[in-house]
Amino acid sequence: MYSFVKATDFFTILFFLATATVAISFNTSELDVLERARASVVEARTRFGSMATVEATNEVARSYYSLGLSDCEKLYDESEARLLNLVVAHENFTVEDVRTWLSGVLANHHTCLDGLDQSRQGDKPLVHSNITVVLGEALAFYKKTRGHLKKTRPYHGPVRPNQSGGMLVSWDPTGSRADFVVAKDGSATHRSISEALAAVSRIGKSRTNRVIIYIKAGVYNEKIEIDRHMKNIMLVGDGMDRTIITNNRNVPDGSTTYGSATFGVSGDGFWSRDMTFENTAGPHKHQAVALRVNSDLSVFYRCSFRGYQDTLFTHSLRQFYRDCHIYGTIDFIFGDAAAVFQNCDIFVRRPMDHQGNMITAQGRDNPHENTGISIQNSRVRASPEFEAVKGQFKSYLGRPWKKYSRTVFLKTDLDGLIDPRGWREWRGDFALSTLYYGEFMNTGSGAGTSRRVSWPGFHVLHGADEASPFTVSRFIQGDSWIPITGVPFSAGV
Missing domain, CATH: 2.160.20.10 (Single-stranded right-handed beta-helix, Pectin lyase-like)
Known part of the structure; x- marks a missing residue:
């Protein structure tokens, strides 16, 4: 058995994600690109989070669907933290670091959608979301400009190399x-x-x-x-x-x-x-x-x-x-x-x-x-x-x-x-x-x-x-x- 929030709630989210498209000019600043990506993740996290709150009050809250929403909350939380780190300190990372993290944020988004598709047992709406568009354009920005952005310090992880050699x-x-x-x-x-x-x-x-x-x-x-x-x-x-x-x-x-x-x-x-x-x-x-x-x-x-x-x-x-x-x-x-x-x-x-x-x-x-x-x-x-x-x-x-x-x-x-x-x-x-x-x-x-x-x-x-x-x-x-x-x-x- 599994339960659903109201179909109108689910498709309202999909409508929002599918219709709010954003065009990123390659003349825009690097910080603008990252801010747009973060804003799209924050909005999706908020909306999916509200769905999970409603679902958790349902008598079958441990349904496939509620588990999928729980995954979404964790994944968007990770994505928001990753993008905030980039916004605050993007000069500290190489272009390949940034491309890796943006790719990871996109993977998180698709994992969320895959989990919800899995839970709805055949009801798999085609979602081409705002996040997909914004992250895709951000990835294109970094691929196009990677030879021009001056970033030379690779990310070694949160611990300095000499602490664990x-x-x-x-x-x-x-x-x-x-x-x-x-x-x-x-x-x-x-x-x-x-x-x-x-x-x-x-x-x-x-x-x-x-x-x-x-x-x-x-x-x-x-x-x-x-x-x-x-x-x-x-x-x-x-x-x-x-x-x-x-x-x-x-x-x-x-x-x-x-x-x-x-x-x-x-x-x-x-x-x-x-x-x-x-x-x-x-x-x-x-x-x-x-x-x-x-x-x-x-x-x-x-x-x-x-x-x-x-x-x-x-x-x-x-x-x-x-x-x-x-x-x-x-x-x-x-x-x-x-x-x-x-x-x-x-x-x-x-x-x-x-x-x-x-x-x-x-x-x-x-x-x-x-x-x-x-x-x-x-x-x-x-x-x-x-x-x-x-x-x-x-x-x-x-x-x-x-x-x-x-x-x-x-x-x-x-x-x-x-x-x-x-x-x-x-x-x-x-x-x-x-x-x-x-x-x-x-x-x-x-x-x-x-x-x-x-x-x-x-x-x-x-x-x-x-x-x-x-x-x-x-x-x-x-x-x-x-x-x-x-x-x-x-x-x-």
């Missing part, structure tokens, strides 16, 4: 200090991850250094949310198969996709090492996220992400994954972040009998966003239980979730389970001419491109100059912020 790799539980320690047997400062994070929250904004939480081996059945105020959190486990955070939230049982995540993180500068994030809902429960990330400058090292459909939600902003394992079936690496995966193992699992597998579903919805999925020097293979039957199912590198979906595989070993066409349509000819899918020097029995799709948006990349825009250095500006973690990475092709 090399810590993610060098930290050792036998000889290093943790701010909080979690152990299920009661032998540490906290029995659960939630308790430790509550302690971090109580410290508030007074802390200036990175907070280290050591999570001892064990299976932690928890639902974790690290909000935007909890920046610079570092989680360290005892190994990807020893420290496991698990849950089973899913869409059919009453969550939004965004809200189904076992572990969600919005605070910038999040680092994690030697852990597993898992959603055990199973393939029959469809969308069930293990990890959702909308943390800028986030790093995951030697971590595992296990699920089926929608395992890893690379929601937004800049993310780096090194030496990780990702398991899933349908769209199991998806979202609208600028995400780079290096030296990772991607395991395709057995889907339900009537299904196929799609590894990626990237969500770029505007041509000026600097987002996409880049998988480099990694391996795609069948999981052990799928190996014997992989020939009975079709498996693809990805499909376009949004109109300007962008994904590349660079120097990656592709198992023969990948269908010769390589990629699959989302719906008919949707996005086939506007997406960007690329393959560069891949190897393995599934890497041949002679029978690949002939879509206008598919590209076989023929040289390093075509592949280099999707590297750590250029795609996520990683050589300015990954070295402080100590995690190894390749800056180029």
Whole structure:
């Protein structure tokens, strides 16, 4: 069961968002562009917030629809804070920082609308909102003027580099200090991850250094949310198969996709090492996220992400994954972040009998966003239980979730389970001419491109100059912020 606010209320909002268009001249000032973007977000947040207040008084307030509105409130709150930071101190950030944050605000908006569409079970109005227009024009402004604006100081996150240099790799539980320690047997400062994070929250904004939480081996059945105020959190486990955070939230049982995540993180500068994030809902429960990330400058090292459909939600902003394992079936690496995966193992699992597998579903919805999925020097293979039957199912590198979906595989070993066409349509000819899918020097029995799709948006990349825009250095500006973690990475092709 689910409930609605009055249809007139819902469509009043959509009418407002669709009709209040704003034209941004490229002669306008940078501050004007950012102020307009912020004003559009503030107005939408206010209106959606009033809808959520009305819905919360309803007798079925925990309906899909109210959960969608709750997501919207959080997302617009994050967007407003991000844009306010830009308005107040835009000179402190590079053009790529600003483009990243504007892309993140747009991703938040679309996630809100996707959640409401999901809740209305087929009632999906076509919304081309004021926010979409204003943010699209702001992104175009920064793309056009990025060679002219003098911005030279990259954003390193809320903690200065010299406060945490090399810590993610060098930290050792036998000889290093943790701010909080979690152990299920009661032998540490906290029995659960939630308790430790509550302690971090109580410290508030007074802390200036990175907070280290050591999570001892064990299976932690928890639902974790690290909000935007909890920046610079570092989680360290005892190994990807020893420290496991698990849950089973899913869409059919009453969550939004965004809200189904076992572990969600919005605070910038999040680092994690030697852990597993898992959603055990199973393939029959469809969308069930293990990890959702909308943390800028986030790093995951030697971590595992296990699920089926929608395992890893690379929601937004800049993310780096090194030496990780990702398991899933349908769209199991998806979202609208600028995400780079290096030296990772991607395991395709057995889907339900009537299904196929799609590894990626990237969500770029505007041509000026600097987002996409880049998988480099990694391996795609069948999981052990799928190996014997992989020939009975079709498996693809990805499909376009949004109109300007962008994904590349660079120097990656592709198992023969990948269908010769390589990629699959989302719906008919949707996005086939506007997406960007690329393959560069891949190897393995599934890497041949002679029978690949002939879509206008598919590209076989023929040289390093075509592949280099999707590297750590250029795609996520990683050589300015990954070295402080100590995690190894390749800056180029």
